[in-house]
Amino acid sequence: MENKQFQAESKRLLEMMINSIYSHREIFLRELVSNASDAIDKLYYRALTDDTLSFDKDSYFIKVVADKENRTLKISDSGIGMTKEELENNLGTIAKSGSLAFKSETELKDGHDIIGQFGVGFYSSFMVADIVTVISRSLDSDEAYKWESKGVDGYTIEKCEKDSVGTEIILKIKENTEDENYDEFLEQYQLKAIIKKYSDFIRYPIKMDVTSSRLKNGSENEYEDHEEEQIINSMVPIWRKNKNELTPDDYENFYTEKRYGFDKPLKHIHISVDGAVRYNAILFIPEKTPFDYYTKEYEKGLELYSNGVLIMNKCSDLLPDYFSFVKGMVDSEDLSLNISREILQHDRQLKLIAKNIKNKIKGQLQSLLKEEREKYEEFYQSFGKQLKFGVYNDFGSNKDTLQDLLMFYSSKEKKLVTLDEYISRMPEDQKYIYYASGETNERIEKLPQTELVAEKGYEILYFTDEIDEFAIRMLMAYKEKEFKSISSGDLGIKDEESQNEPDSNENKDLFDYMKGILANKVKDVRVSKRLKSHPVCLTTEGEITIEMEKILKSMPNNQNVQADKVLELNINHEVFKSLKDAFEKDKEKVSLYTNLLYNQALLIEGLPINDPVEFTNDICKIML
Known part of the structure; x- marks a missing residue:
């Protein structure tokens, strides 16, 4: 047995990795399954150029086995395996990536690709395991080797027995603590859920022995536990199928299975691009507004996959805010991923995908508006406010994109x-x-x-x-x-601009008197050119309207925003005749009438009256 130390840089990276890089411990299983898939891919590529090898895809799989009694979790594959040197290079030096090096040296064909960086993803295992053991036999060797580590202190490597080519990774799962429950990584239902969530579309079968209940033979009500091997992942994602093979029900079922919403999708968009950047996407326009959509808690974004492996649950960079209601996923072979596979680098490919997605969504909405008006109006009742906010936001930079919607x-x-x-x-x-x-x-x-x-x-x-x-x-x-x-x-x-001008001048003294009564309440009192049957109304001058004033005042930490209000009077109305008569005979009544008309105008606009008691008393005075 050889005892080895990690390189200093690798040791520091391992400490950082265990403690901080991964925000969700469960993704260790995603990493190990992806590495197993990579190993089978490598064997597939070897078979392309080596006539002595045959590759029957049905013979290759990944197996996950949980042993509660011994607190171990084993992930095994029938891939290409590793030699002693490869074990040391790939696992002894964290920053070294066997998969990445292989990718750069090999011309990839037939839609396959190598996902991620082996060494880094592998070490996520130490978030949940005290001891990690790797047993591997390479296609190029008759000997198998066991690599084992308890973490930052180093690792051992020695010969061992293994009958077949491939790799087994055995995790000794940590004991529970007050803050952390590690038992969940030994539970069948939890392991199945993690596989379905992150690795459902890995192209090789992921198998588990699953326990279920069944009726005992010859019994009508007695059950017994029954264990059988099941394939957990679906392997062929819907987005890689030919659109002609899919029905509306297929898309609706996918929407439901992915829990994009409790409603039904109003419309779907299936995108397959093989150009400057290759990607597939399925997007959905929901039927109803999520309960938290117009709150700070709502999180926008599309699921992001790299070659069938879930990288991010909510990639917000793929959607502009004004299309944040769109649900769905994107899968690309061309995205550059950083060390954890969990955080996406903001590269050119991502921006190209986001731009294309934005245009596709707009095109779909325009088509819906033109060809299925009722559906578009249904959509607009739910999400029209978001489109209008998109016009307003970012200083109107998106108005050309949205105005026709x-x-x-x-x-x-x-x-x-x-x-x-x-x-x-x-x-x-x-x-x-x-x-x-x-x-x-x-x-x-x-x-x-x-x-x-x-x-x-x-x-x-x-x-x-x-x-x-x-x-x-x-x-x-x-x-x-x-x-x-x-x-x-x-x-x-x-044709109305000059109407009533003589009357306006004729009643200048009355209007000035009223303006004095309403000092600091209105900017002016004038003849109305717009009223026909009503006696009074408020209008505004300047940028702030009355409705804008109401909205701004209702906001937290509002400033005392005031619209420049103008009281307009209909001089052809009977009320104005009474007002004019009072101005000539009883100035006290003018004050009473002025306040009543002003408060009436406020009520019409839905604005609060400053003194409701005084207003009701004024009404009573008129009735006397």
């Missing part, structure tokens, strides 16, 4: 319409895209400010989401048509 409720159509549909219906004399903001469509419909725009026959878009106005301000215009709030000071309706 936006929809708003229409005053004319009484349903959701796109901006393009709105533009297509605009009369020649209409300068702006008009919108109105409020809590509900029903409340917006009753707003006094809509009267003039509606009378002109212009369509109004209803904004009921908090993000709507902020997104539109970032969008600024659509197809060279600017957006205009119906509460804006200037509606841009030419």
Whole structure:
């Protein structure tokens, strides 16, 4: 028996590896299974160039055996095996990668590839094991060797007996502690779950002896334990199958099996790319919003595989935030992985995949909007807010990508319409895209400010989401048509601009008097050019509208944001005649009427009244 010490660098790396690099201990099994798969792959490639070897894929497998009594877990394979020198090189020097070196020397064909770096992944075993034993016999040797280590102190290597070519790794599982439960790595159900989670699509069978209950022969109600060998992994991933072979049910079952959601997918996207970067992907647009979707707890991302091995559960870099509702997976042979296989390097290939995925999702949504309108509207009810936030976010840098996907409720159509549909219906004399903001469509419909725009026959878009106005301000215009709030000071309706100007000047003293009464509450009091049947309304000047003020004030740590409000009066209304008469005869009544009209305008906008008691007293005074 030879006693060996790890190189100093390897010793330090091993300590760091055990204590910090891997965030989930269970992935040790993923690493060992991947290494076993690599070993069988190497034998496959040898057979391609060696006529004395034959490779019958059905004869090769990986076996996982748990022994609770002796606290051991064994992972064995029928791969190419290792010589004494390879055991020392691959396991004695952590940074040395047998798989990586092999990959660089071999021309890979037929869709196979070598995953990861053997030495590094192997040492994840010490997160769960006190002793790790490796027994291996190489295809190139009649002798077998046993490598064994208790961790950073070093390892031993000696000859041993092994009848067949291949490798066995035996882990002496640690005893439980107050903080850690290591028994779970000896439980059949847990081992099966880990294999299904990370290694379901390894191309060789992963076998386990599984215990289950069955009726005793000749008995109707007596059961006995029965152990049988089962293949745990499915081996052929759906994304590598021909699309023509798959049915909608296949995709729906995959969605359910992967637990992407409790709903059914509204649409799927199956991508197979063999270009500058090779990858397969299956993406799903969900039917319903996850319960935590619009919370900080929601975590976006796609499952990321490297050649069928799960690398990351949620790779957020593959999806832009505005498409964070998309579920699914990506599998690529071309991604560069760092030392733990758990963290992906932000390389050029990943960025290319992400860009392509973004374009595919947008294309699918556009197709849904055009060809399956009802389905798109169903999707939009769930995730439209996210698209609008995408327009607003990042200073509007994504508005060109998203603007054609936006929809708003229409005053004319009484349903959701796109901006393009709105533009297509605009009369020649209409300068702006008009919108109105409020809590509900029903409340917006009753707003006094809509009267003039509606009378002109212009369509109004209803904004009921908090993000709507902020997104539109970032969008600024659509197809060279600017957006205009119906509460804006200037509606841009030419034939009304000069109307009532003489009356405005005629009533200047009254308006100035009212403005004095409402000091610090409104910026101005003026004649309304938009009111037809209502006596009063509030409009705004500047960038902040009343709805934006309400939203900003409701936010934590809000600043005292105020819209520049203007009180507009309908001089053709009976109420104005009473107001004017009071100005000439009873100034005290003018104050009463002014406060009532101002509070009435606040209520119409859904704004709080400063003094409800005073408001009710003012109403009583009128009734006396």
